[in-house]
Amino acid sequence: MMIAPADFCKVLEKFGIDFYTGVPDSLLKNLCAYIDGYYSAQQHIIAANEGNAVALAMGRYMGSGVPAVVYMQNSGLGNAINPLTSLADPQVYSIPMLLIIGWRGEPGVKDEPQHVKQGLITEKQLDILDIPYLVLDSVTDVKNSVLPLLNTMTKQNRPVAILVKKDTFLNASNKVESKPKPASELKREDALSVLLDVFDEQDVVVSTTGKTSREVFELRKSRHQVASDFLTVGGMGHTSSIAMGLALGAPHKRVIAIDGDGSMLMHMGALPIIGCHDVKNLVHIVLNNECHESVGGQPTVAGKINIKEIAFASGYSNYLLASHTDEIVTKWQELSAEPGPILFEIKIAKGARKDLGRPTSSPIENKQAFMRHIKQGEGDI
Template identity: 50%
Template structure:
């Protein structure tokens, strides 16, 4: 279905406000919203996480009386459970909302391992949350949607929420959107420098292309993968995984290679890292200001200072690098210093067209990784 037809039908029931977290399955919708409303306007806001979007939508409804729309990948359903059940639900405040959910891991459709179980339970989760849904695929017509939205309107009027679940290829948009920034260095180059500095240290890599590039760097160099934990899902939680390891392996340096979108999603983790203050912890955020793995849509990273946040959270030192020369200087300077240490590195949006995916399963990664850190004192 053309996203223009989708939004036209939503507008008929009074929905013209959108908040959410970008998703590759919803790229057509995300690109349309960027083209139509921009990154942050009275009609569209890209949020740090999905629960944030639900709360923002609730504020919109309370102040306007109009029905909001929240878009998200189905992996974000976990982040909305609390505000949906304790804020929106008709037994509490009865705040209506239309959810547009990208269905990754749809049964019978090939996908990455982190999406498989979530895909299996997506419709069940919506049912448990008392959110009636319609599944949209390539064959869904505008008339089908109009008919279903007419039914949904009565539910929305009673304070309930509804969802449109989008299968692969379910939405289309004819206009192209190109996302770019002013940086020239690639994330893969940055990760390569970090692996050189880390040597046999432990590395925790965030989800998306960061883990994919780390895996390929090891392959290219003929190095073992035992040093690395590739966080293929759980966006925003790599820094906490790294903290748990650093606290229990105090004699081994632990690097977290994070992304700006992931860090923003659960920014409170940095406060816990600072409070626990592991001396062996190095937190690197590669900041391209984008949700690159799902299309390149912008994050709020350009509006904040990660360096100041890290220092405010109690990190012992904070550094910034805008090119590889500066990064090399920073990596030399932190050698032997006590953590937690924070490093922000600016990078371009983009990756190699032939970038592959890890050739080992998550369980295989876990096994060799645990075997290695089990040997560390």
């Protein structure tokens, strides 16, 4: 038996909690779907990153006097540590909030390489942070376990946490709402296929975490090409910074960052750092489907902002836009003749193949193949 998200949220509502913010997680996707469907836009904010969410919850509490919920994958706990320790901690501002953390890489549960270390140390991190917590699974008595934790939160004015195991929440039936027309009908895998066609074989490619890297790996495999791209399987939001470092370290190569809108938004401060350092051999591609595709499809704000203006304001030398395969080809020809850094936004549709696989090489093997590729064909780009 699994826990119904509605029953879980009702326990929190009875305690007065009705505001949620955070970064979506695949283990929490059923809970997130319920929250997104049943709470207003003023009661649920999908944050840019986990530290952002902690700060939002802190401000919401000080404005209303009511604690808020911050949800995240345990990989995002690192993003939240600074505001948790330097702001919300009882020894600083003493702010009550409930952290709901998806436990990827739980010891004894098979998971992807990027989650194993984080899963192993998650409980230790909460202990070091002195954050009281409980572990929630499908058979937990929610009311009798959660209420004592919430009492601790309010009595001691401190953050507390619920560590959620895999397969804890039931699938939620959302309210039926009309869906906006997608910005593009172009599938991400088709866009990637065209991009791999137009890239030079000496180009250095860094792909973002989630389904993008999985699709890049499978496309290379289907073409019988050497898998020499750097697959950023963890560390969401850092793809463009890795690419900038590569561009500086290997100035003889054209470096291409294949980013996502959620990843770009998570650490958007990287854009002006890239733009203001004259990285002429860097092309920053943003595949924009306006959602967190890899963890459940929850929306981002990437459809409500002007990425072109952001790119130019950040110091990028040029910006191009495409939403069809033929546009990708023509725009790539255009940008290839110009110095970077260039931001190339490609509008894509939400969705991926159900049989999409995962990289079969280990992260270490991927890094080694990638570094061998960088050393090949030295010369001017």
